[in-house]
Amino acid sequence: MSTMFFISLFDFFLPRFCPGCKQKLSAEQKYICDDCINSIPLATNSLIKIEYQRKFSDKKLISGFTAPFIFEKDKELQHIIHSIKYSKKFAVGNRLGEIIAEISGDEIKTWRIDFIVPVPLHHLKKANRGYNQSFYIAKGLGKSLNIPVNQSILKRVKFTQTQTALSLVERQENIGDAFKVKKTKTVKGKNILIIDDVITTGATLNECARILKEVGANKIYASSSAIAE
Ligand SMILES: [Zn+2]
Structure with a gap:
C-alpha cells in the first residue's frame, strides 16, 4: 500500500490544517497549502538589493543575503511563522526551510557554505518555549542543500x-553583546550561513556576524523566510 494511502487514511481520522489559512490540507499538500504559498509576495532581486543596502552594506559584516518572501503583517506567512513559534509545528518549520531552498538555493550554493547556524534563543526563552523555531527552518534548508x-x-x-516595539537604534543597543561564540576553532576560516525566521532591521544578524568574524570566520551570509521592510 502506498504512503499516499496512509496519509489519506490519517487525514480522514485526524485532518491536517494549513497554518496559513486554517483550511484542511489534501493528502498531497505538505504542511502548507499551495494557495498560501502562491499568495505570499515574492521578494524580487531588486528588493533584496535595496534591503541589503539598507540593512547590511555599511557594516560590511554580512557578505550576502537572500529571502524568498516579503513579510506582511496579519497575512499567511505571519500565521505560518506563529504556528512554528508558538504551536510546535516543527514540520512546518522544516517545510519553510525546504521552500527557501527551492527558491533561493541556487544563490546559496554559490556562497560555498560550510555550515548553517540558526540564530539562538536565550536559554530561558528556549526553556520556556522548549525549542528554537529558526533551528527547524535551518534543518529543512540544510537537508535540501546538503549543508550541515x-x-x-x-x-x-x-x-x-522583544525587538518588535523598538526603533532601529534601540534595537542595535538592545542586541549589543547578546551573543557569544562557543566553539571558536570550528568557526575559523569557515563560510557560515545564519538563519533567522524573518529579517527585520538586520541588527541581530549583524551582531551574530560581528562576533563570528571576531573569532576568525571567513564570510558570513544570512537567509530567512522573509524580509520585512
Ligand atoms: Zn493555506
Missing part, C-alpha cells in the same frame, strides 16, 4: 526584550 546545521556554535547570553 550547527546549533551549538552560538549562544545567546543576554535576555533581550
